[in-house]
Amino acid sequence: MGAIARWAHIPGILRSPDLTLSALCDTDSGRLEAAAREYGIPPDQCYSSGEELIARSGVDAVDICTPNDVHVPLALQAAYAGLPFSVEKPLALETAQAEKLARETRERGLANMVCFSYRFKAAARYAKALVQSGELGELYHINMRYFQAWGMPVCQTPLLWRFISARTGSGALGDLGSHGLDLARFVTGREYERLVSHNGTFVHEREKTDGSGLGPVDVDDFSNTMAQMEGKLPAVFEITRFAYGRGNYQRMEIYGSRGSLVYELDAEPDRDTLSLCQGEAMRRGNSFVNLRIPGECQADQTQCFADILLGKGDGLAATVEDGLKNQRAMDAVLRSAKSGQWEKV
Structure with missing residues (x-):
């Protein structure tokens, strides 16, 4: 197990x-x-x-x-x-x-x-409800970060399957970036149209898990992407397993014509939060207010699967069709990282 x-x-x-x-x-x-x-x-x-x-x-x-x-x-x-x-x-x-x-x-x-x-995080579900109800007005920007630290040399992580492309497909992109790409799509309801990406690897060899020496790392340690979603909505993704001090940190900022939202995970240990700004558009200093998230936004991943089996799912869990769309976006990221060009999703 x-x-x-x-x-x-x-x-x-x-x-x-x-x-x-x-x-x-x-x-x-x-x-x-x-x-x-x-x-x-x-x-x-x-x-x-x-x-x-x-x-x-x-x-x-x-x-x-x-x-x-x-x-x-x-x-x-x-x-x-x-x-x-x-x-x-x-x-x-x-x-x-x-x-x-x-x-x-x-x-x-x-x-x-x-x-x-992360579709089951209450803050993400409430963000989706606010965005898709029009609370922020016309959307202008999305910035998504997903940072972890366990790939860094100081962590001495060996050559796990997550560093071998034949087992994992991609590195930080598939491990963390797949979540980021899905969250932005989940919250906004927008599909990806095209993107351009820069991926890279910091540590090219790691100790094999059987102790027999070093083996090659052939996947990305970080992935940075600029994407265009439906309606020409720009989105930026920063993904890395080399962020010192970050255990499992996510931050998604969404900016619109009538307000802004910030979703964070693990800014406080194991807690997801959501803050809203609808005050002065040009105010200096922090004008974001932490939101109280309604109880109906709470969800349990496995219970949601049970509900789906019983024919009473809430429609918010990802399906194979969502997984396919996510895979198309990730493959476009890999193509762009190789070509250095914008790629259609």
């Missing part, structure tokens, strides 16, 4: 009154046995391959929280078996994969969710 399974997915299943954890899969037998003991899963419901779990376990739905290269293969297996699924982000390694999964899911009419987890 990887970190995202233990920190987010399994606790979410255990919290939900509508879900039961009934089978587990891990390619590491030691981790699988430990998780089975911890969560009380019988040996005959523990599997070393996702394909076997899907074929034999008798589950009603599948939750896929694996490295990126396995997302689409396992989701396709679930789709072919007629099983609803949730899957971690980014959806795929490249657009063609995402298109195939979207097509197969669409044709079968299967319930599904892509785990863009």
